[in-house]
Amino acid sequence: MKTIFLVDDSATILLSISNILGKAGYATEKAASGEEALRKFQSGVKVDLLITDLNMPGINGIELIKEVRKLPTYKFMPILFLTTESQQSRKMEAKAAGASGWIVKPATADDLLNTIKLVLR
Amino acid sequence: MDELTSVFIQEGREQLQAMENGLLDLEQDPDNHDNINGIFRAAHTIKGASGVIECHYIENFMHRVENVLDRLRNGEIHVSGDLTGLLLRCCDQLGRLMDVLEAGDPEPSAEVQAAGESLQIELNTYTAHAAPVAGGAIVEVETDAAGDVHSSGGGVVNTDSWHISVRFGLHMLRGGMDPLSFIRFLGSLGEIIALETVPDVMPPAAEMDPESCYLGFEIRLQTRSSKADIERVFDFCRDDCELRILPPNSKLHEYLKLIHDLPEDDMRLGEILVRAGALTQAELDEGLRAQLQVRLPGAEGAAESTPIGEILVDKKVVHKEVVEAAVHKQTQLSEKKAVEARLIRVQADKLDQLIDLVGELVIAGASANLLAQRSGQSELVESTSILSRLVENIRDSALQLRMVQIGETFTRFNRVVRDVSKELGKEIDLIITGADTELDKSVVEKIGDPLMHLVRNCMDHGIEPAAVREARGKSRRGTVELNAYHDSGSIVIEVVDDGGGLPRDKILQKAIDKGMVQPTQTLTDQEIINLIWEPGFSTADQVTNLSGRGVGMDVVRRNIQNLRGSCEVNSTEGEGSKFTIRLPLTLAIIDGFLVGVGKAAYVIPLDMVVECIELKSNTADRDFLNLRGEVLPFVRLRELFEIDGEQPARENIVVVQHAGQKAGIVVDQLMGEFQTVIKPLGTIFRHLRGIGGSTILGSGDVALILDVQSLIHRKTRQEERSMHANSALPRSTQAN
The missing domain is CATH 2.40.50.180 (CheA-289, Domain 4)
Structure with a gap:
């Protein structure tokens, strides 16, 4: 079973995405902040894909992506970030930081699962 | 209500509180950019989460609010009293919308909707001159590409499948993407008829970097999907890969243009296309011959791409600096955040269930204790006494779980004091002490309303207008204090003001007028003051919309008594009054x-x-x-x-x-x-x-x-x- 790591400071979004993923047969790992996620990555959590929000207090999504990419274990792991229509400029920034792709919020379950299918190996 | 909605409501109310606190701070310190960002983030989170639970009335409303905050964040508009006032009223509206959601109504009442609409009109005045939404450029590119399909010249190539040429970027693997993913996903749109790998840019093994991607593909795809759908597959690598998509039955010259545009040798690419079955050998030969005569000199594409690359680099540099500066500031906040991350959210009814169980445990323990004592077996008595000590500890810890700090309730009053003092035209400060005092959650929930009444009363009837205060030799600004502390098993909450105090004679006169006491009765000062707790008592000369309807104080007292608490009032005329509420620490x-x-x-x-x-x-x-x-x-x-x-x-x-x-x-x-x-x-x-x-x-x-x-x-x-x-x-x- 593939494990997907979700990072979002919104409990609503964490819960809704993990519900969708759970129904689709994925295991999930969750963190409510960049700091918490980074700690888990540093301790070598075993995941196949990271999905992170960009806009978070403390360590934001872009910083998180940069830091995670620095860790050898996760050098080639697919990373998706959550974004909104209005944040086109941040897409470039996140891609430059090492993200693989993005999911535009609010996404339907199909959009979400299709995107995940695209990037998961 | 489903779990997701209740999580949203809880989270939404927290973010709303954060937004409101931020706005109040903003009035004091308009240039604090971190604060503005925090307010924006809170609004943004609410909007995003409301979209997830498909609560469109909140999403739409927050979208407007977010637009204004975005302009504020970008420095396009500036902080003013009107703006913060408007945004605070938007917070109120959001609170009402949350109430609607919580009550499970399908949509807000006409009254709430009307309030929302008038706020939106006001919000629009701040966004009226905003630039149109970006994205027009992208649309143009797409129509351009579609136009190409129909352009004249060259014969139609006899193929009913799409042709996709893709050259992946060097950094693709390092971005966590796998070229195979795209091809596999493309396969889910239709049938891949032919696929040719183009490894031409692959350097000799000695120079090859195994982390780089050197691959390109020529693909023929039979599908009913639209061009946009196919393009969407490559969304994540569009920026750093070369992608050409030709629809079925494209003109020959379009294939030729493709061959020219791609970096590989024309002849070689032509062969690949022939091999893939996109073109016949005859078509290719004819096309290349025709092209030779009108061949354009120079590689325009390459010349154009350089400056774009430079711009990108420039952009990156700018972003890097911005990010670093932001990170520096955020490290100061990160410690606090780390503490928050250690909190666990638990549903309140689960806790209540635990407390109930602990209650039963205590009773069962007491009964075991009693039986042990009756039996007279000293060993049994000893072990049950150890057990009951542990039960006592469990009881205390379980009750501790339900304890929350009163601070959250208190901070709400910052807003109340601000609004009410503006409305009354008085200058009033709020001082809060003991915000970290803990008490049972169910008590906290119910104490808000009585406190609100007392604070409003203090501001309305207690604090004098600035001119009167000056005449009495006091500072212009009045203060209202909210204090909380523990006192022998109960928690004490005080509402203190430094206003005029309760007017003893006026209260007595009023009580006599209303027939509540007889003129001949002798009452102590304290007894007279206590008359304010009686039903139907009010001394305000004029009934304001804040307080003074004369239903207040007895309701306050009843609410507090329902919590097994008590309230009393002390007052010194001319110096102020003090309301003291005493509540039990726990109700269980x-x-x-x-x-x-x-x-x-x-x-x-x-x-x-x-x-x-x-x-x-x-x-x-x-x-x-x-x-x-x-x-x-x-x-x-x-x-x-x-x-x-x-x-x-x-x-x-x-x-x-x-x-x-x-x-x-x-x-x-x-x-x-x-x-x-x-x-x-x-x-x-x-x-x-x-x-x-x-x-x-x-x-x-x-x-x-x-x-x-x-x-x-x-x-x-x-x-x-x-x-x-x-x-x-x-x-x-x-x-x-």
Whole structure:
């Protein structure tokens, strides 16, 4: 079973995405902040894909992506970030930081699962 | 309500509070960019989360608010009193919308919608000159590409499949993407008829970087999907890969253009296309011949791409600096955030369930204890006593789980004081102390309304207008204080103002006018002040929309009494007034002191017990005694509750204290400390004075819990009356 790591400071979004993923047969790992996620990555959590929000207090999504990419274990792991229509400029920034792709919020379950299918190996 | 919605409501209210606090800070410090970002983030989170739960009325409303905040964040508009006022009103509206969601209504009432619309009109004045939404450029590119399909020249290539040429970027693998993913995903759109790998840019093995991607593909795809759908597959790598998509039956010249545009050698690419079946050899030959005559000199594409690359690099540099600066600031915040991350959200009813279970455990433990003691086996007694000590610890920890700080309730008043002082045209500061004082969550929830009433009253009736204050030699700005602290098993909340105090004469006059007291009656100052707690009392000369409808104070008192609490008021005319609310720390389990009268058992909350003394028999006809020079009134439970049975030779007095007043309770037996799980009385007993609840003893018997506060109140009132009536010194009896 593939494990997907979700990072979002919104409990609503964490819960809704993990519900969708759970129904689709994925295991999930969750963190409510960049700091918490980074700690888990540093301790070598075993995941196949990271999905992170960009806009978070403390360590934001872009910083998180940069830091995670620095860790050898996760050098080639697919990373998706959550974004909104209005944040086109941040897409470039996140891609430059090492993200693989993005999911535009609010996404339907199909959009979400299709995107995940695209990037998961 | 489903779990997701309730999570949203909780989160939304937290973010709303954060937004409101941020806006209040913004008024004080308009240039704090971190704060503006925080406000924006809160609004943004609410909008995003409301989209997820498909609550469109909140999403749409927050979208407007976010637009204004975005402009504020970008420095396009500036902080003003009007703007923060408007945004605060938007917070109120959001709170109303949350109420609608929480109530489970399908959409807001007409009234709420109208309020939302008028706010939107105001919000629009801040976004009216905003630039149109970006994205027009992208649309143009797409129509351009579509136009190409129909352009003239060259014969139609006889193929009914799409042709996709893709050259992936070098950094693709390092971005966590796998070229195979795209091809596999493409396969899910239709059938891949042919696929040719183009590894031409692959350097010799010695120079090759295994982390780089050197691959390109020529793909023929049969599908009913649109061009946009196919393009979307490559969304994530569009920026750093070369992608050409030709629709079925494209013109030959378009294939030729493709061949020219791609970096590989024309001839070689042509061969690949032929091999893939996109073109026939004849088509290719014809095309290349025709092209030779009109061949354009120079590689335009390459020349164009350089500056774009430079711009990108520039952009990256800018972003890097911005990010670094932001990170530097955020590290200061990160420690606080780390603490928050250690919190676990638990649903309140799960906690209540736990507390209930612990209650049962306490009762069961008490019964085991009793049986062990009866059995006389010392080992059993010892082990049950260890058990009951542990149960006590569990009880305390479980109750601790429900304790929350009162700070959140208090900070709400920042907003109230700001709004109300503006409305009244008074200058009022709010001072909060003891925000970290903890009390039971269910108490916190219910204390908000009574506090609101008291604070509003203080501001409306208490604090004088600035001019009057100056005339009285006070500072122009009035203060309202909210204090909280623990005091012998209860929590005390004070609402203090430095205004004019309660006008004794005015209150008395009003009470006489209303027929609440007789003009001939003599009342102490305290008794007069206490008249404000009576139903239907109001002294404001003018009824404002804040307070002064005369329904307030008795409702406040009733609400507090429902929480097993009490309230009192002290006031000095000209200097201010102080309202003191006393609440029990918890509503579920207390340490009790068990006493017996006849065959019945009663529990007195242990926190209120001061001492126990023996009652000498020579006080039979009195109901007070001299306790070390102090008059101590007492009640006989036997008389009060009309209990049958002989009065024993020796009686005991339990001396209790509440809010500084002492009284005695006469009982037959003292049975010692007892952990008491409070079971509420049924609704028919709700108005019973003197009894606060019931509990179950280890033996299975029911014991009533005495409401000491109302007993004392009753006793001291009687006492005061009789003192006034004959104003003679009572004859005292020596107790010890």
